[in-house]
Amino acid sequence: MIPVSSPLAQTIRHSKRIQESVDRVLASGVYVLGPEVEALEREFAQFIGVSDCVAVGNATDALALSLLALDVGPGDEVITVSMTASATVSAIKMVGALPVLIDVEPTTLTMDPDILRSAISSKTRAVIPVHLYGHPAEMNSIRETCDAFGVPLLEDCSQAHGASIGGCRVGSLGKIGVFSCYPTKNLGALGDAALITTASADLAARLRRLRQYGWEHRNFSLEPGMNSRLDEVQAAILRVKLEHLDADNERRNAIAREYLGALWDLGAETPVIRQGFSHAFHLFVIRDRDRRRLQRRLARSNVGTSVHYPYAIHEQPGFVDCVQVKGPLGVTESATKSVFSLPMFPEISDDDVKTIVRALEMTLEKGSY
Numbered sequence: 001m002i003p004v005s006s007p008l009a010q011t012i013r014h015s016k017r018i019q020e021s022v023d024r025v026l027a028s029g030v031y032v033l034g035p036e037v038e039a040l041e042r043e044f045a046q047f048i049g050v051s052d053c054v055a056v057g058n059a060t061d062a063l064a065l066s067l068l069a070l071d072v073g074p075g076d077e078v079i080t081v082s083m084t085a086s087a088t089v090s091a092i093k094m095v096g097a098l099p100v101l102i103d104v105e106p107t108t109l110t111m112d113p114d115i116l117r118s119a120i121s122s123k124t125r126a127v128i129p130v131h132l133y134g135h136p137a138e139m140n141s142i143r144e145t146c147d148a149f150g151v152p153l154l155e156d157c158s159q160a161h162g163a164s165i166g167g168c169r170v171g172s173l174g175k176i177g178v179f180s181c182y183p184t185k186n187l188g189a190l191g192d193a194a195l196i197t198t199a200s201a202d203l204a205a206r207l208r209r210l211r212q213y214g215w216e217h218r219n220f221s222l223e224p225g226m227n228s229r230l231d232e233v234q235a236a237i238l239r240v241k242l243e244h245l246d247a248d249n250e251r252r253n254a255i256a257r258e259y260l261g262a263l264w265d266l267g268a269e270t271p272v273i274r275q276g277f278s279h280a281f282h283l284f285v286i287r288d289r290d291r292r293r294l295q296r297r298l299a300r301s302n303v304g305t306s307v308h309y310p311y312a313i314h315e316q317p318g319f320v321d322c323v324q325v326k327g328p329l330g331v332t333e334s335a336t337k338s339v340f341s342l343p344m345f346p347e348i349s350d351d352d353v354k355t356i357v358r359a360l361e362m363t364l365e366k367g368s369y
């Protein structure tokens, strides 16, 4: 079965350089927050086009630390979408704030700027758009609204490493950007890791304190903080992968073009790429009201699929009672019932891409199009 993603294929592809990196760290005797982390932070800040990057343990922590750095806490409201990974909303709960969930645009399934404009209020202390599947949210309008209300914009870039709008990378479009480096992401570690980007030296300094007990220097805390440090092995591995990120995203886009060509010919609903936006194609997601049938048929041709996500945040028991839903979430609720993801990772072979395209043609021709 061709999988939807394959961290293993990437490990095998880079095995020699990964091994060298790990050996280098083992021999160095420095295992947490050392020179590899510092080099990764410099290299990723440059890649995104900001002055600072702070590396931490995972993106849920990264989002919570960012909210703390923005002074968001109990009594505050944070607006985000219900069409996202659980982590986005878990992080808001971690700092004691109230998640306010709004609907997404039908085309890209990212935050609807018009709905944001009517939902934002004097209690809103941060807005978190999610660049879902690798397509940037409509940041120009979102930023206008946030600026008008003086509310900081925190980008959840965990699915969109390298994506951009008008040549500016996501992670440089708000006050803070957060990137998960979980193994399946476009920039994936061999364990948990995350990167925070900002153009504010003050926010970066505070984030560096918050990730390590609030330490300003050793054993001297300015605030309680927490422990969410990145280790040297993961940083060294991420430095190898970062060198290939642009080319990998280009390969993802080439695979997407093959899928799009076939799907257009079949008259199927395809992912949209907005004019002037670049898509990181973390996931290639199509929609069908009878997705189970299509998934079963694709599986018979050895093509794996999965669903991102089968439940919106406000539909899950863990969140129902602790979020506020603003307005109907009709687009989100219909999307969770119809979306499914095709295989998408840079190491898919050309032969496998052909197999997938043929399977789509067979499956959809027999289907309802």
Ligand SMILES: *Cc1c(COP(=O)(O)O)cnc(C)c1O
Pocket (backbone or CB within 6 Å): 058, 059, 060, 061, 084, 085, 087, 088, 130, 156, 158, 159, 180, 181, 182, 192, 193, 194
């Ligand atoms: C993966 C992901 C996260 C969570 O990242 P972790 O590193 O697993 O905490 C957050 N938001 C989105 C949109 C994600 O896809």
